[in-house]
Amino acid sequence: MTNNGILENLFKLKENKTDIKTEVIAGITTFMTMAYIIFVNPAILSDAGMPFDGVFIATIMGAVLGTMAMALLSNYPFALASGMGLNAFFAYSVVLGMGVTWQAALGIIFFEGIIFIILSVIPVRKMIVNCIPMALKTGISTGIGLFIAFIGLQNSGIVVQNDATLVGLGQVLSGPGLVAIFGLIITGILHARQVKGALLWGILASTAFGWINGVTPAFNGIVALPQFSDWSQVLFQLDLKAALDLGMIGVLLSFLFVDMFDTAGTLIGVSQQAGYLDENGDLPKASKALLADAIGTTGGALFGTSTVTTYVESASGVAEGGRTGLTGVVASALFFAALFFKPLIGIVPSAATAPALIIVGTMMMTNITSLDWDDFTEILPAFMTIIAMPMTYSISNGIALGFITYPLLKLFTGKGKEVHWLVYLLGIVFVFYFLVH
Known part of the structure; x- marks a missing residue:
């Protein structure tokens, strides 16, 4: 059997009206729009006293595990990594705010993952996801579209903090804002002309344009071998005994609650965009998708990173036509490769990925018509x-x-x-x- 035949049998490409090329482009696009987490997550967790280089490897390995579990268990094109917001809650609220050690906090996340595995197998989580009324499912999908577009506008500096009005307009015609506007126009033109890989080409074009106005940093090498000795500083360092303390119950419930509904919202929003919801508005294979998410959370805690969850940026791959787990396999492979290409991946500025998030948000707004x-x-x-x-x-x-x-x-x-x-x-x-x- 040829490689194409193996992939067809494993991922049911024809049944899902897709092909290898489309899935590969979708996987690359998904990776590019969420690759920022490789650097942002260690930066946040290092504020809680965790070693940056160790968390860098743990973040990648957590993403690989979670995304591969999603791809192979559910055959959905959803990618997973350490969740933004959840990592901030871990670092600033739990560790710095409550004085919990980061080892104990990892232990709490591990137990959260175990509970989610049980709830996914029963399956209580599936029942919760599928009981959500269709109006709220549409609201969730549309809201996530606005949310990720807002993130893109922030990442580019187009929207900035304003003490008088909370938010305000940043520098649109200089610096990161100019890179984002350039990328938005280029990507918009390519998408309107139905060019395959429009989001990916837009990210690459924006990165190249960033060299002109100094937003994209200069090359500082391409390949750098990972120092796995750094990983040992966080690998299996969770403190399970401290996590079982009665005083930690509130923290555990907070992680459970936020993670459960963040994941449910992301799955519903991206699934509606991909056309996965059935005539009743239910998500087929919801239990498998939620189980994969729980495996990512549990494994991530063992690896040494905060809660691993399904990413809204997966919508960028779906927008490029990704419809099967092959999209996730490609994204996972690129995450693993990032271990060895840290200098190269690091030059892509957040302003270059911002247009992809804004355009995906635009496309997700169309769900409101239902x-x-x-x-x-x-x-x-x-x-x-x-x-x-x-x-x-x-x-x-x-x-x-x-x-x-x-x-x-x-x-x-x-x-x-x-x-x-x-x-x-x-x-x-x-x-x-x-x-x-």
Whole structure:
């Protein structure tokens, strides 16, 4: 059997209306849009006292494990890595804020992953994901689109902090902002002309343009052998005994709650973009996808990194036509290769990947047309979900507000019987979530 035949049998390419070339381009694009985590995650966790170089390797290995698990278990084109937000919660809230050692915090994440594996096998997590009303699923998908576009605007310096208005306009015609605007125009033209790999070509063009105005750093070598002795400083260094202390229960529940709904939101949002949701709005193979996510979290803790979760940047690969686990295999291979090409990967500035995030966000906005605009009990919860994600910088907060407003509006307008009992229960849980936070 040829290599093409093996890949066809393993990933069902024809059944998913894709081919090897498309999947490879999608995998490269996904990697390029999330490669920043290789450097950002160690920078954040090093603030908590963890060695940068050790976390650098742990971040890559966690991404490889999680993404390969997703590819082989579910055959979905979703990539995983240490989650942004979750790593900040780990470093600044738990370790620095609460005085928990980073070893104990890793232990907490390990137990969180074990709990998620159990919930995925039962499968409680699948039931939670599939009970979400279609209006909220659409809101989640659209909100994630706005969220990742907002991240892109921030990464490029187009949107900056403003003490008077919270956010303001940055330097658009110089520095990173100019690189992003250039990339946005180039990528937009390529995408409009239906050029394969438009997002990837846009990232490469933006990186090249960045050399002109000094945003892209100069080459400082291409290959650098990883120092695995650095990895030993975080590998298997989790403190399970300290993590089992009764005082850690609150921290464990916080990690569980945020991770569960961040993952659920990302899976639903990207799945709707890829056309995976069935006629009932349910995600086939949800249990397998959630199990892969749990494996990534558990393995990441053992490797020495914060919670590994499904990435919204996976939408960039989906936008390039990625429809199977082969996209994830390609992304995983590139993550592993990054161990040896640290200097080369490091020259791609965040401003060069920002246009891809903005354009993917644009495409994900199209899901909003599926809402029933004549039913305000559907529109308002969806809007609250959408607007809260970028405004509070949290997928979980958007989902929470949606789950609180949806059942209440239905209940007090005589439509309470339309709502799944689990939605009522989760609405109550989210109210308590806000009370304790």
